[in-house]
Amino acid sequence: RKEVEQDPGPFNVPEGATVAFNCTYSNSASQSFFWYRQDCRKEPKLLMSVYSSGNEDGRFTAQLNRASQYISLLIRDSKLSDSATYLCAVNSNSGYALNFGKGTSLLVTP
């Protein structure tokens, strides 16, 4: 089983739609969880950290489910500019180094 798994998509959604991505992880001892956004041919940019109680940043909501070992990202009122690949990252056994999923591709259409 891979350390971090994501549905690669692509997710094609119309502007204004709500879309959710899930990411599962295998290491039950993991403590740090993140969502990164990566535009084509660019570096990953930190979108948000994921906290145990869940957290929200504008249109973005992240949730952690430790029992089932997954994290989720919900995007409300999708914008064209949200089109990107969303990478899930979970800390590895060695501490702060991250294991990344392959990413989920999102395309928001007019």
Next chain:
Amino acid sequence: EAGVAQSPRYKIIEKRQSVAFWCNPISGHATLYWYQQILGQGPKLLIQFQNNGVVDDSQLPKDRFSAERLKGVDSTLKIQPAKLEDSAVYLCASSGTSGKGEQFFGPGTRLTVL
């Protein structure tokens, strides 16, 4: 605040040649990471430094890859000799001591091995 700097941005070499990448982390960040990202994949950790010491290099192909961070600030990653399968983007990231260890990435070096 300046971000993570990397150079060169692009490099094309032939197999069996050597290549080196440079990274300067965000000022004050003690931890530096090198990741390899192959097209269609997520970044994969190659090596992690804490100041000038290696924390994790378990996924670094040590027969051809080497990395150093001599003064605990900038770092170089070298490949010698390169293979076709080394074609990838090499990303450097750094993190500080606050928060949850959020990592910030540089623009990467896109390597093509012919």
